[in-house]
Amino acid sequence: MSLKYTQEHEWIRTEGDGPATVGITAHAQDALGDVVFVDLPEVGRRYAKGEVAGVVESVKAAADVYMPLEGEVTEVNEALRADPSLANSDPLGQGWFFKVRLAAPGELDALMDETTYGEFAKNA
Template identity: 80%
Template sequence: MTVKYTPDHEWIKLEGGAPAVVGITVHAQDALGDVVFVDLPEVGRSYAKGEVAGVVESVKAAADVFMPITGEVTEVNEALRTDPSLANSDPLGQGWFFKVKVANTAELEGLMDETAYGEFSKNA
């Protein structure tokens, strides 16, 4: 299993040939506060790396969710539609946003590992 992080505070988890799982980081949900709404991407749609794939709204602010890697959305977390607070209570688990079929694994090289993201988020 490989987990990578973006400068926009998304994470992407890859396990073998399965679709990658994407969500927001603990840092992102801490900054947002209580999440009250999540706009998820369309299943079957392809997105380029860095393209806006969704929106997360909290009592404080709204923030775009960016695609961490080029690929096609294969599934969204329907549980977030009815209980968006999962993004706060379990952002790295049950609060995942969507799954994506990765088009170009070479793009992973530009993302941060956990150690690098930890350092980055201290200054974010």
């Protein structure tokens, strides 16, 4: 299992050869406050790295969710759509946003590991 982070405060977890799982970080959900709505991407759609793939709205603000790496969305978290607060209560678990089949899995190496992201988030 590999867990990586982006500068836009998304995380991406890979396990074996299956699709990667994407969500927002604990730092992001802390900054947003209580999440009240999520707009999830369309299954089957291909996104470029950095392209807006969804939106998360909270009582404080709305924020775009960016595609961490190029790929095709294979699944969205319908439980999150039904209960957006999962992004607050379990952002790295049940609060995941979507799964993506990566076009170039080797690009994961360019993203931040947990230690690097922790330092980055302190200054964000």
